[in-house]
Amino acid sequence: MNERLKGIIENIGLPRLLIASFLLLLFIIAPFVGVRVDTSINDVIARFAMNGILVLSLFPMIKSGCGLNFGLQLGVIAGLLGAVISLEMKVTGFAGFVLAIIISIVFAIIFGYLYGLLLNKVKGEEMVVATYVGFSAVSFMSIMWLLLPFKNPDMIWAYGGEGLRTTISTEGYWHHILNDFLSFQIGSHITIPTGALLFFALLCLIVWAFFRTKAGTAMEAVGSNPDYARSCGIDVDRVRIQSVIFSTIIAALGILVYQQSFGFIQLYNAPLMMAFPAIAAILLGGASVTKVKMWNVLLGALLFQGILTMTPSVINNLIKSDMSETIRIIISNGMIVYALTRRMKVRS
Amino acid sequence: MKNQDSLKTVNPVKQFFINYAVPILFIIMIVFAAPMSGLSPVFLINEVMTRLTRNSFLILSLLIPVLAGMGMNFGIVMGAMAGQIGLILITDWQIVGVPGILLAMLISTPIAIVFGYFTGIVLNKARGREMVTGMMLGYFMNGIYQLLVLYGMGKIIPIRDKSILLSRGYGIRNAISLDGIRQSLDNVIKLDIMGIQIPLVTLAVIALNCLFIIWFRKTKLGQDMRTVGQDMEVARMAGIDVEKTRIISIIISTVLAAYGMIIYLQNIGTINTYNSHEQIGFFAVAALLVGGASVSRASILNVFIGVVLFHTVFIVSPRAGKELIGSAQLGEYFRVFITYGVIAFSLALYAWRNRIEAENERKKAMMLRRASLQNEAEEGGNL
Amino acid sequence: MxxxxxxxxxxxxxxxxxxxxxxxxxxxxxxxxxxxxxxxxxxxxxxxxxxxxxxxxxxxxxxxxxxxxxxxxxxxxxxxxxxxxxxIGMVHQEFVLIPGYSATENILLNTEPTRPNILAEVFDERVNTLDWPEMKKRAKEAIGLLEVDLDPDMLVKEMPVGHRQFTEIAREINRExxxxxxxxxxxxxxxxxxxxxxxxxxxxxxxxxxxxxxxxxxxxxxxxxxxxxxxxxxxxxxxxxxxxxxxxxxxxxxxxxKDLGEKSGVNREKREFNETILKIENLWVDMPGEQVNGISLEVKKGEILGIGGLTGQGKLGIANGIMGLYPAEGRVIFKGEELPLNNTREILNRGLAFVSEDRRGIGLLLDQPLNWNIAFTAMQVKGEYLKNYLGGLIKWRDDEAISQLAREYIERLNIKCFSERQYARELSGGNQQKVCLAKAFALNPEVLFVSEPTRGIDIGAKKLVLDTLRLYNREYGTTIIITSSELEELRTISDRIAIINEGKIAGILPPTADRVEFGLLMLGKMETGEGVLNE
CATH class of the missing domain: 3.40.50.300 (P-loop containing nucleotide triphosphate hydrolases)
Structure with missing residues (x-):
């Protein structure tokens, strides 16, 4: 009996079990401390749709054995470039959003290719190098946001006239363009952001489908056992670059969806730490440094956003103090440390 | 034989430029930016001197884990937290001057040992990815630190001085002024040579740390660390307790970082309770790398060269940015960029070179083997 | 007493x-x-x-x-x-030395003499400082005992190989x-x-x-x-x-x-082969522990060539080198055309295939199902088991065809498993080996390299694997080059057996030759003519 219980816990994973029970507990307590369950559910769904794609973006790189993408910010930057350039061109509505997507993808391909080349050169040290590449890219772009000759008055500082604002509203361009698409209400407090969810689902489908093609199969084999792949005539380095480009593109799309939902394009230091919550979420969902499945993405995004939504409201009402930020730091970084210390499965 | 010699000398000039690419780049930047900033030499030297006394101790704390082959210890932020806890407590107890600093160090020591021990254990489990794990652990412990300082202090840990607490009655304020100990170590004996302020005692403390490191390298433990750093398996086969040795190196580093943080903050004079420690890891690592160190090789000289070069660029870049483009903000961003950029560049270059060198080694060994086999065959034929 | x-x-x-x-x-x-x-x-x-x-x-x-x-x-x-x-001391075959250390430091590794120190009383003996003069003295003594010319201050990484060996020996001698x-x-x-x-x-x-x-x-x-x-x-x-x-x-x-004579199952079938299919000229392979030092060899179309020799002599390097898994130099001519060395993909394209000796490390995707394992190479190299959509833009994996193929081989090779969807990790060694063979067969190769096909599998499975190879050779005329540490195995299946010693061919014998002759070749007694063999 004890053995079986152990087996079950091992299967689901202790951290996941703890976090899920914690989340459940929060939902149970919520009504007693004056937090509405339906608004909470609404928030969780909205955040899930908003952040899910960023979590999904980690998928191809884990699959190909490149590890956790600590340089996710590169994709985010591609997305930001797409967003601001599309705004600069003053294309509004759906066309504006599509334009942003196209520009983002172009940048993501370029960034992803260079980033992938670099990661191949530093095999074994990918994660630490990626972290700092991500950080330096963000700080480099901070300089660029100041210097690039953007002219749209909606985006530049009202007084100085030079340089982009730290936050730019998407209002009037493509604010909630996906969220409001086919959205509907359940009860009085739950709005389903159908468009954003559909877009997320579409990307999941594309990723899933890719891994059923010849190239995707090769990518999975490279991640599973690079020596095997090499002995089958696969160019391992090339496949790894493909996965990095793929991840970077999805991250770029992820930030665009995030912005249309959030309502603002956040520049300068805002993307600096964006890799960590996404990584924490996918790990929370059951992925490891070397293994991932689609349900890890979905479950992880849901659990992580659930915790982020529920802790501030419930805990703050419960103990009358704002511990949510601290709890977020401990959970998300603790999750990453835990994953990094787990031994990779020894081949024997 | 000829072959062997030609292989050994792989263009030393090129080698030098690759090895010291980062410091050379910084020197070039300084040569251009310093005059542009319009700062007077005395001002500049004074500033550099301040940074030298402020930062050197902290950066020195990175050296021992490098010796043990654990790379750049981004986990020194945990030492910094321990140091800050010490400082918060002595501020509350209102113990001032040098005794206050010493007491803060005393308090921070056991905390840093515990943090270091914990870090060491975690890093032993994350072998091969110590750096990224150390960094994430720093972020994680930041949460624990917040729990302790923001929620524990004033509630569980008694704080008498209400002025350092948040208005809600518990939790430390975002910034505390260290009036009691501000620069008290620097000011014990301060020389003024041609307008340049030299805080003799702080420098002496730094010198002491250098001596400690030099001595430590000569001990059996230091040699064991070097062995572990070079090859864990050989060390293990020779009977060295690899895990314990690695943990000790991290503990020493964390404790030194705690002291380093105290020296750093007494010079600045205020603690940003929730921010001061966060960036310390990056800045220290970046400075050390700018000094010409690499992941596997770092000396005391690298520390001082690094502090001088890195901070000179730091001092001049906002001014130069303002002169050049008319934006001080740009210089700010530039500072952050070079910090991260230097780390990214150095780590990538190191990993890259390791791979190239391994491949070269292989080729060289293969060539030598072929040559010797052919020689033998020829000799055999001649007989 | x-x-x-x-x-x-x-x-x-x-x-x-x-x-x-x-x-x-x-x-x-x-x-x-x-x-x-x-x-x-x-x-x-x-x-x-x-x-x-x-x-x-x-x-x-x-x-x-x-x-x-x-x-x-x-x-x-x-x-x-x-x-x-x-x-009891041990000098290992692989050096257990720190390359960045001098001979002295290596000789005294973890036995360094120290000078006592007050701090050692407080902490641990390890904070005693090293006694360098004493260290040098002891290292010199140990080197002196060996009467070799070894510089105690030279770094190991700069030493010739022989000196590294002396350093190892000196370290063991130094332990009193x-x-x-x-x-x-x-x-x-x-x-x-x-x-x-x-x-x-x-x-x-x-x-x-x-x-x-x-x-x-x-x-x-x-x-x-x-x-x-x-x-x-x-x-x-x-x-x-x-x-x-x-x-x-x-x-x-x-x-x-001693030879078991008639009972041993040695292949006595004399077959004639004329056409050369693979010509290896001066092949050097840099495979750690199995280096090949300039081998030339001709392989006849349709034969089974055995490659034997003691471990570490380089027999495994040949197949690995030709297939591009380890850096190789030299010329390999396949059907009159030179093969591009170190280009696995192209070599597979030309119709060569390889079953690796490292079954679990290279041969299999342990965490993937059997059908993947069997079909993967054929899918990637030959573009089989795919459905093309949008004019070939999308190459969709045809899971049904893959399973079909896997089921076919499961039946033909009698692979014991629950289904073709079972993970490779869960199979026994013998069945894993059959999966590896199936993977190679699925490519329909003209030349098949098989390394250590029976290592770590039980006797029944061994026979099955060898029979499968023989059958495949007879049925399709595939040339097979089989590398094995087990001489008897080579003798039962091969038409000729080459013995590798120190990275070179020591000699080629028919399987019917006396065991002792093989033994002599393995021990480095080069073939110098019939005389030696019949001494």
Whole structure:
């Protein structure tokens, strides 16, 4: 009996079990401390749709054995470039959003290719190098946001006239363009952001489908056992670059969806730490440094956003103090440390 | 034989430029930016001197884990937290001057040992990815630190001085002024040579740390660390307790970082309770790398060269940015960029070179083997 | 009463999970004696050494049976440190040295003399400072004892290979307690002149009263240096011989065993092959531990060519090098066209295939189902088992066809599994091997390299695998180059057998040749004509 219980816990994973029970507990307590369950559910769904794609973006790189993408910010930057350039061109509505997507993808391909080349050169040290590449890219772009000759008055500082604002509203361009698409209400407090969810689902489908093609199969084999792949005539380095480009593109799309939902394009230091919550979420969902499945993405995004939504409201009402930020730091970084210390499965 | 010699000398000039690419780049930047900033030499030297006394101790704390082959210890932020806890407590107890600093160090020591021990254990489990794990652990412990300082202090840990607490009655304020100990170590004996302020005692403390490191390298433990750093398996086969040795190196580093943080903050004079420690890891690592160190090789000289070069660029870049483009903000961003950029560049270059060198080694060994086999065959034929 | 023997082993046996590898070994070694240990792969040499040196692997797998008495006391080491403490040293085949350290530092690794220090009282002895003058003195002494020319300040990474070996030996000598030194192929990586010096050193060590157990595959060395020679085969001591009273042929005979004659199942079918399909010219392969040093070989279309030899001699490097898994140089001509070396994809395209000796490391995707494992290469290389959409823009994996293929091979090769969707990891060794074969067969190769196809699988499965290969060869006319450590296996299946020694071909024999002749080739006795073989 004890053995079986152990087996079950091992299967689901202790951290996941703890976090899920914690989340459940929060939902149970919520009504007693004056937090509405339906608004909470609404928030969780909205955040899930908003952040899910960023979590999904980690998928191809884990699959190909490149590890956790600590340089996710590169994709985010591609997305930001797409967003601001599309705004600069003053294309509004759906066309504006599509334009942003196209520009983002172009940048993501370029960034992803260079980033992938670099990661191949530093095999074994990918994660630490990626972290700092991500950080330096963000700080480099901070300089660029100041210097690039953007002219749209909606985006530049009202007084100085030079340089982009730290936050730019998407209002009037493509604010909630996906969220409001086919959205509907359940009860009085739950709005389903159908468009954003559909877009997320579409990307999941594309990723899933890719891994059923010849190239995707090769990518999975490279991640599973690079020596095997090499002995089958696969160019391992090339496949790894493909996965990095793929991840970077999805991250770029992820930030665009995030912005249309959030309502603002956040520049300068805002993307600096964006890799960590996404990584924490996918790990929370059951992925490891070397293994991932689609349900890890979905479950992880849901659990992580659930915790982020529920802790501030419930805990703050419960103990009358704002511990949510601290709890977020401990959970998300603790999750990453835990994953990094787990031994990779020894081949024997 | 000829072959062997030609292989050994792989263009030393090129080698030098690759090895010291980062410091050379910084020197070039300084040569251009310093005059542009319009700062007077005395001002500049004074500033550099301040940074030298402020930062050197902290950066020195990175050296021992490098010796043990654990790379750049981004986990020194945990030492910094321990140091800050010490400082918060002595501020509350209102113990001032040098005794206050010493007491803060005393308090921070056991905390840093515990943090270091914990870090060491975690890093032993994350072998091969110590750096990224150390960094994430720093972020994680930041949460624990917040729990302790923001929620524990004033509630569980008694704080008498209400002025350092948040208005809600518990939790430390975002910034505390260290009036009691501000620069008290620097000011014990301060020389003024041609307008340049030299805080003799702080420098002496730094010198002491250098001596400690030099001595430590000569001990059996230091040699064991070097062995572990070079090859864990050989060390293990020779009977060295690899895990314990690695943990000790991290503990020493964390404790030194705690002291380093105290020296750093007494010079600045205020603690940003929730921010001061966060960036310390990056800045220290970046400075050390700018000094010409690499992941596997770092000396005391690298520390001082690094502090001088890195901070000179730091001092001049906002001014130069303002002169050049008319934006001080740009210089700010530039500072952050070079910090991260230097780390990214150095780590990538190191990993890259390791791979190239391994491949070269292989080729060289293969060539030598072929040559010797052919020689033998020829000799055999001649007989 | 003092024991005149330093080491006495009485009826020592060892099995790994019911698999007996040593049977009733009795070995007595006197101080100052040099004992040579000879045996084929898997004869039990390394297990015997591990037992004496107290490898924790032995202890963790249930220890051994029998008694070992060392220096008058019965011992049962749990780890190598116990053995070191007792006075047993080991010189490994692979250097256990720190490349960035000087000879001195390596010789005194973790035995450094120190100067006492007050802090040591407070903390730990490890904060004592190193006594460098004493270290240098001790290193020089150890080097002096060996009477070799070794610079104590030179970094190991800058030393020639021979000097690295001296450094290892000096380290063991430096331990004052060392009474017995095990040397596992200390000359394997050395040139002949370097090896000669090592042999001198071994004699010197013995003259100091230290006993030496010397393992080598070079019979000449064994014969010149040893006081007596122990031949191991199948975990048993076959014979103890005195060098003066024996010769290479006798040793080889004891090593490989007597021929079983008609009963042995040796391939006696004489087949004629005319067309050359693969011509290897001066092939060098840099595969760690299995280096190939300039081999030239012609392979005939339709034959089964066996490649044999002792472990570490380079036989495995040939297939790995040609297939591009390890850096190779030289020329390989396939059907009149030169193959692009180090380009696995192109070589697979041309119609060569490979079943790796590293089944779990390279041969399989352990965490993927069987059908993937079998079809993957064919899918990637030949574009089979795919459905093309949008004019080939989307190449969709055809899971049904893949499963179909897998089921076909599961039936043909009798692979025991629940279904083609089972993970490769869950299969037994023999069935995993069949999956590897199926993967190669699915490519319909013209030339198939198979390395160690029966390693680690049970007897029934071995026969099945070999029968499968033979059948495949007869049915499709596929040329097969089979590399194996088991000579008998090669003799049952091959048309010709090449024996590799020190990265070169020592000779090529028909499978019907006497076992002893194979044994002599394995031990480096180059083929010089019929005379030697019929001596």
């Amino acid at each position: 003092k024991d005149k023997f330093l080491l006495r082993m009485e009826n020592v046996s060892k099995d790994f999970y019911g698999n007996t590898v040593l049977k009733n070994v009795n070995l007595n070694v006197k101080p100052g004696e040099i004992v040579g240990l000879v045996g084929e792969n898997g004869a039990g040499k390394s297990t015997l050494m591990k037992i004496i040196f107290g490898s924790s692997e032995i202890y963790e797998t249930g220890g051994y049976n029998g008694k070992i008495i060392f220096a008058g006391e019965e011992v049962n080491f749990r780890s190598s440190f116990d053995a070191l403490q007792a006075g 307690s060392t009474k017995l030194l095990i040397m596992d192929e200390p000359t394997a990586v050395l040139t002949e002149s370097e090896a000669d010096v090592v042999l001198k050193v071994i004699k010197k060590i013995a003259s100091m009263g230290i006993a030496v157990i010397f393992i080598s595959h070079r019979l000449k060395e064994i014969l010149t240096v040893c006081d007596y020679i122990v031949v191991l085969r199948d975990g048993e001591i076959q014979k103890e011989l005195r060098p003066a009273e024996t010769n290479e042929r006798e040793i080889a005979e004891y090593m490989v065993g």
